[in-house]
Amino acid sequence: MTLTADASPGLKAPRAARPKGASFDPIFQALCFSAATALLAALGGVIVTLAIGGWPAFQAMGLGFITSSEWNPVTDVYGAAGPLVGTILTAALALAFSLPVAFGVAIFLVEFCPTVLRRPIGTAVELLAGIPSIVYGMWGLFVFAPFFANHVQMPLMMAAPPGSLMEKLVTGIPNGTGILAAAIILAIMILPFMAAMLRELLLTVPPQVRESAYGLGATRLEVVSSVTLPYVRSGAIGAVMLGLGRALGETMAVTFIIGNSHGFPASIFDSGSTIASTIANEFTEATSVAHTSSLLALGLMLFVITFAVLGLARLLIGRSQH
Amino acid sequence: MKSARAIQRQIANGIFAVGCYLVTFVALAFLAAILWSLVKQGVGGLDLAVFTKDTPAPGSEGGLRNAILGSLMMCALGMTAALIIGVLAGTWLAEYAGDSKYGAVVRFLNDVLLSAPSILIGLFIYGILVSPFGGFSGYAGAAALALLAAPVITRATEDVLRLQPGALRESAVALGTPLWRTILSVLWRSASGGILTGALLAFARITGETAPLLFTALNNQFFSLNMSKPTASLPVVIYQYALSAYDDWRRLAWAGALLIAVTVLAVTIIARIVAREPRRS
Numbered sequence: 001m002t003l004t005a006d007a008s009p010g011l012k013a014p015r016a017a018r019p020k021g022a023s024f025d026p027i028f029q030a031l032c033f034s035a036a037t038a039l040l041a042a043l044g045g046v047i048v049t050l051a052i053g054g055w056p057a058f059q060a061m062g063l064g065f066i067t068s069s070e071w072n073p074v075t076d077v078y079g080a081a082g083p084l085v086g087t088i089l090t091a092a093l094a095l096a097f098s099l100p101v102a103f104g105v106a107i108f109l110v111e112f113c114p115t116v117l118r119r120p121i122g123t124a125v126e127l128l129a130g131i132p133s134i135v136y137g138m139w140g141l142f143v144f145a146p147f148f149a150n151h152v153q154m155p156l157m158m159a160a161p162p163g164s165l166m167e168k169l170v171t172g173i174p175n176g177t178g179i180l181a182a183a184i185i186l187a188i189m190i191l192p193f194m195a196a197m198l199r200e201l202l203l204t205v206p207p208q209v210r211e212s213a214y215g216l217g218a219t220r221l222e223v224v225s226s227v228t229l230p231y232v233r234s235g236a237i238g239a240v241m242l243g244l245g246r247a248l249g250e251t252m253a254v255t256f257i258i259g260n261s262h263g264f265p266a267s268i269f270d271s272g273s274t275i276a277s278t279i280a281n282e283f284t285e286a287t288s289v290a291h292t293s294s295l296l297a298l299g300l301m302l303f304v305i306t307f308a309v310l311g312l313a314r315l316l317i318g319r320s321q322h
Numbered sequence: 323m324k325s326a327r328a329i330q331r332q333i334a335n336g337i338f339a340v341g342c343y344l345v346t347f348v349a350l351a352f353l354a355a356i357l358w359s360l361v362k363q364g365v366g367g368l369d370l371a372v373f374t375k376d377t378p379a380p381g382s383e384g385g386l387r388n389a390i391l392g393s394l395m396m397c398a399l400g401m402t403a404a405l406i407i408g409v410l411a412g413t414w415l416a417e418y419a420g421d422s423k424y425g426a427v428v429r430f431l432n433d434v435l436l437s438a439p440s441i442l443i444g445l446f447i448y449g450i451l452v453s454p455f456g457g458f459s460g461y462a463g464a465a466a467l468a469l470l471a472a473p474v475i476t477r478a479t480e481d482v483l484r485l486q487p488g489a490l491r492e493s494a495v496a497l498g499t500p501l502w503r504t505i506l507s508v509l510w511r512s513a514s515g516g517i518l519t520g521a522l523l524a525f526a527r528i529t530g531e532t533a534p535l536l537f538t539a540l541n542n543q544f545f546s547l548n549m550s551k552p553t554a555s556l557p558v559v560i561y562q563y564a565l566s567a568y569d570d571w572r573r574l575a576w577a578g579a580l581l582i583a584v585t586v587l588a589v590t591i592i593a594r595i596v597a598r599e600p601r602r603s
Contacts, residue, residue, distance in 0.1 A: 019498040028502035029418055035410030036419070036428045039476060042469055043431050046442055049449035104345030112342055121350070123594070128353045130523075130590050132530020134557050135360065135579050138564050142572075143359045188352050195349070219335035242437060249439025251533040252561065276441050276533070283445075283537045299445045306439055314433045 047303060054297030060290060065297060071262035071278075073286070078294035080301060082263045086179065086272040087302070089265070090254065091247035093183035098191040099240060105191075106198035110228075111220055122199065129192040137256030140185040145176030145257060148184070153269055172269030180268040182258040189253055190243040197239040201232040238316030245310045249302060251276040275302040357583075364580025367573040372581075376545050377559055380568040386578050388545045392554040393529065396460055396539060399549070400467030401525055408472040408524070409517060412479025413505060429480075436473040443469050444534030452538055460549030463539025470531060471524035478520020482513040515596055522593035526586045532557035556582055 058065055061078060068079025109122055153174035160167040172178055205228045213227045229236065259271020260281055273281075275298045286292040324332075371385040378384020411432070419425025444466050451462040486509055494504040510517070540552040541562065556578050563575035 019500045021503060022500040025501050028505070029414075032410045032414035032418060035407045036414040036425075036476075038407055039411050039432050039435060039472060040428055042446070042472075043435050043438075045450065046438070046446040049446045050442070053445075053449055101345045101349050104342045105349050108342040108346040112339060121346070124350065124353070127587055127590055128356075130526050130586055131356075132532070132557065132582055132586060134530060134532045134560055134564075135583050136356065138560070138575065138579050139356045139359055141564070142363070143355070188356075191349055192353065219331050221335040221338040222331070224338075245437055249441065251439065251441045252557075256565070276439060279441055279445065280533055280536055283448075284540065296445060296449075299442055302439060303442055306442075307434060310434045310437050311430075314430060 047300070050296050050300035050303055054293055054300045056289065057293040057297035061294075065294070066301075069262070069264045071294075073282075073288070073291050076288055076290045078290065080275075080294070080298055082265075083273045083275045083278045083298060084301065086258065086265060087248060087274040087276070087305075089179060089272075090183045090186055090258070090274055091244055093180065093268075094186035094190060094247045095240070095244050097184060097187035098194060098243070101187075102191055102194035102198055102240075102243070105195040106202055107224055109195075109199050110202040111224060122196075125192045125199070126196045127192075129196050133189060133250055133253040134256075136185055136189045137253040140181070140253060140257040141177070144185065145181060147176070148181050149174045149176035157269075169267050170269055171267045172271070174269065177257050177259040177271055178269045179258065179265045179272045182254050182272075182274075185253050185257055186247045186250055189250065190246050193246060194239060194243040197242065198232075198236060201235045201239060202228055204235075205231045234316045235318070238313040238318075241309050241313035241316065245306050245313060248309065249276055249306050251280050255280045275299070360576075360580050360583055363573075363576040367577030368580065372574070372577050377543055377554065377563075377574070378570070380566070380571055384574070386556065386559060386574060386581075388542065389554040389556045389559040389578065390581075391545070391547075392460065392539070392542065393556040395547075395549060396464045396467055396535075396553060396555060397525065397528055399461070399464035400528060401471060401521065403464070403468035404471035404475055404524060405521060407468070408475025408520075409479050409510070411472070412476040412517075413483060413510075415476070415480040416483035417505060417509070432473050432476050435469075436477060439533075440466075440470055440531055441533035444536065444538055447534065447538045458538065458540035458552040460539050460551070460553030463535050463553055463555065464549070466534035466538045467528040467531060470534065471521075471528050474524035474527060475517070475520045478523070479513070479517050482516025482520070483509060485516070486512055519593045519597040522589050522596065526589040526593065529585055529589070530557055530582050532561050536561075 057078060061068070065078065065080055066084065067081055068077075069081040069085075070077050070079045071082060072078070105125065109118060109125075113121060153170070153172075153176065156170045157167075157172075157174060160170050209227060209231060210223055213223045218227070254274050255277040258273060258277055260273050260277060261271040262273060262278075265272035279295050279299055279302075282291070283295050286295055371383060372387075373385060373390065374387055375383065375385035376388045377386060411428070415425055415429055415432075419428065447462050447466040447469070451465055452458055490508055490512065491504055494508045495501065499508070535555050535558050539555055539558070541558050542552045542554040546553065560575045560578040560582070563571040563578075566572065566575075
């Protein structure tokens, strides 16, 4: 938008036609422009820093950096497969757990909730989306883990028939930490965030659309499944992917509870690591160049994965919603 | 008489409704459990010493004073920088960018930055501020926090400026006000509530951030106002103390976690109240 006051052609422009102080206009615009560019540069800076810093690791290990699961700072051999698999596995499990619940909560708030409770429950969900992840991490380690060990891990390990696939899946030390525990904590963390976004989306469905379906005699389930959800489909996929992006990059909560061991997790109770937890644990202690570089290379991989997920999510959600 | 099909539909609908009630109850129960243990474990550790004494060696008495102070300093500096960048960038997007390609790119990437993993921001600041200048510092920590808060403020500023009526701009310009003054004294002023809300939400976001501080500000066991040196922060102290083997350290970690959670909740609630308040006429 340009709103500079131009004098009409042919007339002798009076001096006052150009408002006092207008010479500052281009400077102000340049200031605003450089601030916007600074944000762009920051994102570019992240990728450049990680690429330059991580390059030696890719160069030294080659493709083995991605495929090998050996991570040994003593011999300076680094393979990212363990954290990579851990990241994808925990995030996918977390999404699988929290997705139905988030949809259920959002639908409850929009379709079923008594009007009196709508506001308090909605507010509670939104507030909890802002609780820092370190709080979830502490709760996970000190409250959830002992409970999980006694009431989930032990019974499951006892119940598994020896030699069966299930036994392979649930082996480990029943101390309450591990891949599955981390995934559950992640699921609890991203749940309020996704539920709040899905609720916002469902509220954008025009009331007429919903009412006309009810007018035709549809049940609530039918209205939700064939009218409101299809109406918000692309936005809902975007919201879910934003949740996935969070789960992929989440650091502190996972670091507390995943057990932080390198290599491939052998079962869902086994301890493991994610890219973010590995960086958080080792970065300040990394002394060799190869070690630091491998951690930055891990960061680059995380960046590429989350950038793809978040970018797609933003495209699907569009500009109208947060 | 209802047909079999109608009964089937009713049953399916009933199961669906029960399911929705159930998962909401489960979700709220989990979240209540988290808040309950936070209060239960944290209140016991909260005493005057938490605010007046510095982080102790294991076994001795102490508090979180240096960590609270460090957090406050870094958040204040980070927020100042983020406000300047965020408000200006948001203004550019709303007032100058229009439909330009570059504007669309900035807008899109700002949204991505908004939800980018904070640990990567930490690595970036490490790469440009810590490693070349030879040391962890509070300034680096503040820079990382600023970079996390700025996209939130940019987004809020742009959104709220777009809501301002065009007549507001036109009338100011018609009175002979230059555009920059129009933005400063008319648009920013009438949008101040929305910008404030965004700033509060950004503040709530960075107060609990731990990951990017781990390798930018690091930590400091002692009371220090010098931000060019490693600086303590509440989240990093919580992280360190929670994973320690000492009971009194863990007690302090819980007290700190409660402090942070209460701060975040309070700031979020204030932000919501500010957002709801009708604009000044």
